[in-house]
Amino acid sequence: MYAKPFVLADFHHSSLLQSLIMLFEGRIGGSLFRPIGTEWYTHGLWRMSTHPNVVDQFLGVDEATPIITSETLPDLTYPSIYSYQDAGFSHKGITLEAFYRMPMDIVIASIPEHIEPFRHLCNTHPNKPKLIFQIGNSWTVKDKHVRNVMASAIVDEVPSNVHFIRYHQEFDLSVFSPDFSYPDRNINSLINCFATAGHFSSDWKLFEQVEQLMPDWAFRSFGGECRDGNAEGPTGVAERISEARFIWHTKNGGDGYGHVIYNSAAIARPLIVKMEYYKDQMGKELMTDGKTCVAIDGLSPEEIVQKIVFYSDEKRYAALCKNIHSNFKAKVDFNSEAKALQKFIKQLK
Known part of the structure; x- marks a missing residue:
């Protein structure tokens, strides 16, 4: 199961997104996408902020390059999948329409506000993807609908019925490599x-x-x-x-x-x-x-x-x-x- 999964993950911050790409694409060989296009917001499925500038920052397509998908998904309205270069690493954005037409396996919410709308995405997608709550901040597992948790934080009182793992978010050790010099002041x-x-x-x-x-x-x-x-x-x-x-x-x-x-x-x-x-x-x-x-x-x-x-x-x-x-x-x-x-x-x- 999920040998090469298709994954949707919200874009919380660049370091977290890159760690998820390193896991699901680099380690497992799957494909990871983040929401793109303001329809995610207007449909109530993206809830990081209501400020127009923040909505545009996270969902806008101005800095993105459309990826042609007609061969694999011929019924999609073009463009629907985008490529981004974000501060030294690349990632992919996907429209709401493309999300429902692609064979999604996993949906990841990394902020509590996204648990409910992302659960809706899982329930209404033809594949019925599994929902993961990724915790990288000082949060708890309070939502009764959370069944899978990836925690790169200390999380207390995890319910016994929750499928849980604690881990460290990966980063590139060829970039963050040891330097034992004696730096300037x-x-x-x-x-x-x-x-x-x-x-x-x-x-x-x-x-x-x-x-x-x-x-x-x-x-x-x-x-x-x-x-x-x-x-x-x-x-x-x-x-x-x-x-x-x-x-x-x-x-x-x-x-x-x-x-x-x-x-x-x-x-x-x-x-x-x-x-x-x-x-x-x-x-x-x-x-x-x-x-x-x-x-x-x-x-x-x-x-x-x-x-x-x-x-x-x-x-x-x-x-x-x-x-x-x-x-x-x-x-x-x-x-x-x-x-x-x-x-x-x-x-x-």
Whole structure:
């Protein structure tokens, strides 16, 4: 079953979508599509936002290239399937009409708002595809209609009747490869909207205070609305991580999975973190103060500076880099997890 599945997955964010493509296309040999065209929204089947700009950002076709499908699906209205190049990787978008005409096997909802409309898609499609709730954030399994869960996060109280697997979202280890050099005095943050979102405001203020106390260091904040612009695609993110001596990741609310955390560990770059944010999160497995990261919980800006300087000593720093990468390899094995995921997919309810 599902030897080479046709899969629909919502586009939550690029790193998640790329990980699903690596699994369903790269590992299994299937085909993965995401919704494209505003009819998904007007029919109430896409519910990430009601703002016109966001709807157009996720469902618009302006940046897409139509793919001719007349040979395989001659009855489709052209165009119906699109190819995208998004920050260093390609993916495919599919119209609502094409979804119903293609032999879909699996539908993946990665936000709670999509569980109900995507369940409707499964029930009304001729193939009756299976629904998976992919959890990569700090969410729970509350919807009684959820029967299959792929969780790259800590999920508590999973009902016994739910087909469940926990895993790490895969990323390209040829791009995020270990670098044991001794970088310049750069401290980079890759938290999207770090400088603008209200719930990050106290940590952004702390970032700026420490920056002012360390004038001979370069502090930079990368992200969609951040001070120093975006880091484009996997290669751009990897470059920003590799060039930094430390990655500042004080993300209030924590990460369910946290690509920046795992990307940094894969590259062998220690993190500056607040451990309290990861008490019940998956990324905690990579954090040991003074061994794989620099914890700054409850410290004043002056105390943070002292701690950064202490662990910036070349020998201490080399130990941090070695430890965080070794711990990453011990905790994450994409090959073995892919085998477990394939077994999980074959047994979908």
